[in-house]
Amino acid sequence: MTHCVLCPRECGADRLHKEAGACGTDAKIHAALAYLHRWEEPCLTGKNGSGTVFFTGCSLGCIFCQNHEIAHRQGQTLSGAARDVALSPQALSDAFLSLQEKGAANINLVTAAHQLPAVLPALTLARKKGLTIPYVYNSSGYEKAPALRALEKIVDIYLPDMKFFSPELSRKYANAPDYFSVASAAIDEMVRQQPKTVFAEDEANAEGTAPAMLRGVIVRLLVLPGFADDAKRILSYLYSRYGNDICYSILNQYTPMPATASDPFLSRALTETEYDEVTDYAISLGIENGFVQEGETVSESFIPAFDGEGLTSPSAPCTPDI
Numbered sequence: 001m002t003h004c005v006l007c008p009r010e011c012g013a014d015r016l017h018k019e020a021g022a023c024g025t026d027a028k029i030h031a032a033l034a035y036l037h038r039w040e041e042p043c044l045t046g047k048n049g050s051g052t053v054f055f056t057g058c059s060l061g062c063i064f065c066q067n068h069e070i071a072h073r074q075g076q077t078l079s080g081a082a083r084d085v086a087l088s089p090q091a092l093s094d095a096f097l098s099l100q101e102k103g104a105a106n107i108n109l110v111t112a113a114h115q116l117p118a119v120l121p122a123l124t125l126a127r128k129k130g131l132t133i134p135y136v137y138n139s140s141g142y143e144k145a146p147a148l149r150a151l152e153k154i155v156d157i158y159l160p161d162m163k164f165f166s167p168e169l170s171r172k173y174a175n176a177p178d179y180f181s182v183a184s185a186a187i188d189e190m191v192r193q194q195p196k197t198v199f200a201e202d203e204a205n206a207e208g209t210a211p212a213m214l215r216g217v218i219v220r221l222l223v224l225p226g227f228a229d230d231a232k233r234i235l236s237y238l239y240s241r242y243g244n245d246i247c248y249s250i251l252n253q254y255t256p257m258p259a260t261a262s263d264p265f266l267s268r269a270l271t272e273t274e275y276d277e278v279t280d281y282a283i284s285l286g287i288e289n290g291f292v293q294e295g296e297t298v299s300e301s302f303i304p305a306f307d308g309e310g311l312t313s314p315s316a317p318c319t320p321d322i
């Protein structure tokens, strides 16, 4: 933490003494919300919602980030009304247990990569305290495979994005020309740890609840307006490598953000034609384990209020032994 090379940015920042580096965080756990999120894939949402913890800061920093209020964290404060809560591993494990008590289908860790050394003890501590539901590791895909190895036998479901195929696009929109090579190596590691998708057998019922996912990998692909071809290249790559051993979630919910207002492509929503082109292509490849979105999903209503719900600052020191 005094010379951080945790993620592919390898900033070498001193995070033990201050908030620093491209992720903008120090060595503590920082989060903005822990609640039952009802807008994940049906196999993750279940009857009551996915027990989702949104961590603040991000080492990727896409300009179109839907969670930009908490992701672009340079300095002490978040933008808008978002609230940052510093947590000890003990307090975070308590938040997980509270979500389980509320009926969460799983514990869904959103963008925890840059906080892994502090978050890991919370994951094992919660198991010791009685957490039984799966851990979902929800990731930008921009992760070092060696760091992911620390999650082996801990994380049950990996939920990475695959955002860009083209280095030009990832350079332009995330300042990460190496995104595809990094993310493809990360997904390889995730699939190595969870090579098959496993669903609960008794969950599908007359209410239409989807079977709960217990283990496996779901790769998310947010189709960007103007870049259907890039999305198709991603699908072609993933299917040629993993076939139907993984699940594919093809999203049409791209919502223009203030930072994309002047971009010739990203200042608008995706068209139905563009989305259909990508989903038709997925079907033509032979993808069967897929999720698609129907109807109008372009809305900031998918973005929750990051008001610190479900998180309590501890009286004990926040920084774990690292």
Ligand code: SF4
Residues within 6 Å of the ligand: 004, 005, 006, 007, 008, 009, 010, 011, 012, 013, 015, 020, 021, 022, 023, 024, 025, 058, 059, 113, 114
């Ligand atoms: S985790 Fe943060 S400080 Fe560490 S290398 Fe990545 S962006 Fe830099």
